[in-house]
Amino acid sequence: MSSPDRSSPDGASSGGRLLRYVDALCEAFAQEMRRDDSVFLFGLDVDDHKAIQGSTRGLLAEFGAERVFTTPLSEDAMTGVAIGAAMAGMRPIHTHIRMDFLLLCMNQLVNIAAKAHYMYGGAVKVPLVVRSMIGKSWGQGAQHSQALHSMFMHVPGLKVVAPSNAHDAKGCMIAAVRDDNPVIVMEHRLLYPTEAEVPEAPYEVKPGKARIVAPGDDVTVVGISNMVLECLRARELLAEVGISAEVIDPIWLSPLDIDTIARSAARTGRLLVADNGWTACGAGAEIVAQVLERTGDARIAVRRIGFEPTTCPPSPPLEARFYPNPGTVASTVHAMLRPAAAPWQPDPERTRLAHQIQFRGPF
Amino acid sequence: MHVKEPANDLVARLYRQLRLIRTLEEEVARVYPTDRIKSPVHLSIGQEFVSVAVCDVLRPDDHVSITYRGHAAYIAKGGDLDAMVAEMYGKAAGCAGGRGGSMHLVDMAAGVIGASAVVGTSIPVATGFALAARRRAGGSVVVCFLGDGATEEGCFAESLNFAALHRLPILFVCENNGYAIHEPLAKRWATDRLVERVATYGIPAQRIDSGDLFELRERAAEAVAAMRDGGGPAFLEVTCYRWYEHVGPNRDYDQGYRPESELAPWAETDQVARLAALLPAGERERIDAEVDRRVAAAFAFAEESPFPDPEELHDHVFA
Numbered sequence: 001m002s003s004p005d006r007s008s009p010d011g012a013s014s015g016g017r018l019l020r021y022v023d024a025l026c027e028a029f030a031q032e033m034r035r036d037d038s039v040f041l042f043g044l045d046v047d048d049h050k051a052i053q054g055s056t057r058g059l060l061a062e063f064g065a066e067r068v069f070t071t072p073l074s075e076d077a078m079t080g081v082a083i084g085a086a087m088a089g090m091r092p093i094h095t096h097i098r099m100d101f102l103l104l105c106m107n108q109l110v111n112i113a114a115k116a117h118y119m120y121g122g123a124v125k126v127p128l129v130v131r132s133m134i135g136k137s138w139g140q141g142a143q144h145s146q147a148l149h150s151m152f153m154h155v156p157g158l159k160v161v162a163p164s165n166a167h168d169a170k171g172c173m174i175a176a177v178r179d180d181n182p183v184i185v186m187e188h189r190l191l192y193p194t195e196a197e198v199p200e201a202p203y204e205v206k207p208g209k210a211r212i213v214a215p216g217d218d219v220t221v222v223g224i225s226n227m228v229l230e231c232l233r234a235r236e237l238l239a240e241v242g243i244s245a246e247v248i249d250p251i252w253l254s255p256l257d258i259d260t261i262a263r264s265a266a267r268t269g270r271l272l273v274a275d276n277g278w279t280a281c282g283a284g285a286e287i288v289a290q291v292l293e294r295t296g297d298a299r300i301a302v303r304r305i306g307f308e309p310t311t312c313p314p315s316p317p318l319e320a321r322f323y324p325n326p327g328t329v330a331s332t333v334h335a336m337l338r339p340a341a342a343p344w345q346p347d348p349e350r351t352r353l354a355h356q357i358q359f360r361g362p363f
Numbered sequence: 364m365h366v367k368e369p370a371n372d373l374v375a376r377l378y379r380q381l382r383l384i385r386t387l388e389e390e391v392a393r394v395y396p397t398d399r400i401k402s403p404v405h406l407s408i409g410q411e412f413v414s415v416a417v418c419d420v421l422r423p424d425d426h427v428s429i430t431y432r433g434h435a436a437y438i439a440k441g442g443d444l445d446a447m448v449a450e451m452y453g454k455a456a457g458c459a460g461g462r463g464g465s466m467h468l469v470d471m472a473a474g475v476i477g478a479s480a481v482v483g484t485s486i487p488v489a490t491g492f493a494l495a496a497r498r499r500a501g502g503s504v505v506v507c508f509l510g511d512g513a514t515e516e517g518c519f520a521e522s523l524n525f526a527a528l529h530r531l532p533i534l535f536v537c538e539n540n541g542y543a544i545h546e547p548l549a550k551r552w553a554t555d556r557l558v559e560r561v562a563t564y565g566i567p568a569q570r571i572d573s574g575d576l577f578e579l580r581e582r583a584a585e586a587v588a589a590m591r592d593g594g595g596p597a598f599l600e601v602t603c604y605r606w607y608e609h610v611g612p613n614r615d616y617d618q619g620y621r622p623e624s625e626l627a628p629w630a631e632t633d634q635v636a637r638l639a640a641l642l643p644a645g646e647r648e649r650i651d652a653e654v655d656r657r658v659a660a661a662f663a664f665a666e667e668s669p670f671p672d673p674e675e676l677h678d679h680v681f682a
Contacts, residue, residue: 066498072528077487077521084491087476111481112488118679120469120477121460125682156680180682
């Protein structure tokens, strides 16, 4: 399977090999569990024959049922159990096959995990990893297509990461496991089959550092999670009409590397954030606000795009309209740069979502 | 009841703990109207015997999870008294550095793993400590104190199921004082057959409604001993009574939601007075004097301790 970005985000010197996102995650778990006996992985279905789409494959055989086990359908209490085990010195990786189930965990995540270190005056730590996957596309519908990262970005004490490629999936996961704080990892089902250069040795993609994925001079485009890939495709379309876009992947949403984004936006004078969530009170709103506060430059033109403000439908033509795509990114940028020109829409055949082109159901 | 006559040194030890908790909380109630304690306090006066009985059978390496009405269990498990009072004053030397207050007492060195103001949330967290304890296989156990209101939360059922499934070394102790804030059991439970509900998870469950500290201590000792041998979780429902208001320093029988006649039988069988009467007068007076000195010292420490530096507001957001 081809990918829009087959090269290592860290450049050519990584000494890795092409690995799928899902296999990079699995490699991260295995390496961290070998390194540290206190790491364990649990969650509904992590030990079944499908192994969370393969992301936990082989772990049960290597590490046993004490360290790789399923749970009752009790997301609230299981989150508390993970928090308690973490406070007691273990390093749990709590896995959810869909992000939507995190809503059942909000009480524990917001009231306990995020606050325990603070409200106990530093006496305890919560080195907890919460894996969650966006189910987006192929008719997943209202309750399996949501991206809820902005809800967690709102809360001090939680870290939030949304790796967009296999290299970062492994490096961010290893960083999350080693972090002494609760980390919400937002994975993306449509990214699971994508490949990138991934080093074999363990490495960390540490919190709080964004990456300029592709340079440009006319506009700064920030993509979140899978939208990084769509923004890169939009960048190609824009190049054909003479517009140079810089694409930035924030990688970690909390803590957020606003300096890298602000520097770029101050230079290009334009900032578009393409989220894979709703825009209201969203990550895009936060990034735009922080950039304007940081630079103090009211001349920077800003725009947000994301999910349409409605519930995600399963019907293909409705679903296609629901998500931003390379065409919506490109035409929005075009309108920012050339407000007097006629609106421009790239060829629709070239604006379909990258992974909708490749992805085939059923899951 | 089949409890043998307690030895004098046991009575002395238990009385000292009871008296310490009672005296400290009475002092909290006395100081509270001065507004020097900057934290909502939920007094356990009348319920102290539950924590004292159960914690007496624990080892230092065992853990207890307490509730926002957790002063008694914090002290009974050996939590630092100076740090406790300083925490209520919001002082830097508080057990949570002034970040927790009365409802979030913690002392990891003593095995007090903290409390939550959101009812029931500490039940699964305590269960997670039990999971870690089982993995370490050192024979240590966790005691999870909870109130009757917490048994209505979903995570209570979820945690019981998980603890039973994995045979975790955790003793759930429900202090059933009959009220959640001001709502009596009759408005919250269709039946009072709590231990039957718990038993269906495969957890041995007993109700102790005698208010007898020694009976409770024996039942707790049996449960903990079985647990250390890999016996899995157990559950004790202990009937008790909250003498003071839900939150604050007053008795609130004038508020109309509960009659003072409910208090009478509990006041008559008050375990602090009962144990005091079991001790020789001289020994009791020696303990009382020591406790009074200790409590006075803790309040003096809190009064004299400095507040945290405002510059430290952002400390401890991340580890």
